[in-house]
Amino acid sequence: MKLLPLVVSAGLRLALVLALAPAAQASPWAEVRAVSPGPSAAIGEAANGCLAGAASLPANGEGFVQIRRERLRHFGHPVTLAFVRDLGVDQAQRTGRYVMIGDLSQPRGGLMSSSHRSHQNGLDLDIWFQFADSPSQAQRAYPESQSPPSMVRADGLAVNGYWGREQRLLLKRAAEDGRVERIFVNPAIKQALCESETGDRHWLRKLRPWRGHDAHFHVRLKCPQDSPACEAQSPIAAGEGCGADLAWWFTEEARKPKKGGEAKPAPPMPPACRALLANQDLARKQ
Numbered sequence: 001m002k003l004l005p006l007v008v009s010a011g012l013r014l015a016l017v018l019a020l021a022p023a024a025q026a027s028p029w030a031e032v033r034a035v036s037p038g039p040s041a042a043i044g045e046a047a048n049g050c051l052a053g054a055a056s057l058p059a060n061g062e063g064f065v066q067i068r069r070e071r072l073r074h075f076g077h078p079v080t081l082a083f084v085r086d087l088g089v090d091q092a093q094r095t096g097r098y099v100m101i102g103d104l105s106q107p108r109g110g111l112m113s114s115s116h117r118s119h120q121n122g123l124d125l126d127i128w129f130q131f132a133d134s135p136s137q138a139q140r141a142y143p144e145s146q147s148p149p150s151m152v153r154a155d156g157l158a159v160n161g162y163w164g165r166e167q168r169l170l171l172k173r174a175a176e177d178g179r180v181e182r183i184f185v186n187p188a189i190k191q192a193l194c195e196s197e198t199g200d201r202h203w204l205r206k207l208r209p210w211r212g213h214d215a216h217f218h219v220r221l222k223c224p225q226d227s228p229a230c231e232a233q234s235p236i237a238a239g240e241g242c243g244a245d246l247a248w249w250f251t252e253e254a255r256k257p258k259k260g261g262e263a264k265p266a267p268p269m270p271p272a273c274r275a276l277l278a279n280q281d282l283a284r285k286q
């Protein structure tokens with residue numbers, strides 16, 4: 001009888017340790033508080049890179065508002081900020097409403113401690129599908145604990161009632177932008193567009209189906225000319241991507257991915273990123 005409490009307490013301790021283990025590993029990049037001086041450059045890949053001379057996205061501007069500023073993920077290559085501004089102006093003129101911008105990158109890019117594997121080299125950004133009436137309405141409605149609504153049904157097979165013309169046109173405008181390399185969206189959203197779009201459907205090619213991405217879409221910009229160390233992802237296959245590869249996302253295999261598997265070892269950090277991380281003692285918070 002005496003052993004039982006001991007066993008339970010050991011089990012509880014283990015459960016507690018597991019519960020408290022961070023979902024993702026803490027990243028030293030998440031401690032960086034200041035951008036690096038000097039010219040802007042996207043370095044390395046979206047999922048293994050960093051950002052020199054980052055620009056800071058304002059909290060809001062014509063037709064856009066960024067939510068969750070306290071995350072300190074509002075930094076990007078200047079081309080990313082220009083893209084946001086242009087998208088905002090376009091939405092303001094068309095709808096009179098505000099596009100809600102989510103995470104860009106950290107002050108010097110690099111791996112985040114949560115939420116994303118990519119967003120590392122200042123060329124990735126998240127945009128919510130839901131619009132806001134004003135910057136203050138967006139801040140009030142969507143604190144950290146409250147996400148904008150999903151556009152996809154609970155069964156994942158089709159879009160829901162939140163999906164509409166404004167969302168279609170926002171995505172189309174983003175995908176038609178020459179600076180955009182690809183956009184990740186939920187398979188059900190791509191499917192809806194494959195069915196609804198008429199006329200020039202060329203832009204559908206840039207929409208890449210991916211899990212999640214049902215309340216926001218993820219834009220990846222092309223490597224800018226001022227960034228020779230920027231590494232682009234392999235090009236998207238030709239065609240609209242509305243056929244077999246989209247259909248695969250609705251199969252049992254895709255919808256119930258196997259858990260576990262061996263984690264791939266992290267690739268070595270580009271040397272320029274190592275330098276950017278090391279050379280920030282003055283910027284580090286004490």
Ligand SMILES: [Zn+2]
Nearest residue numbers: 116125126218
């Ligand atoms: Zn993203």
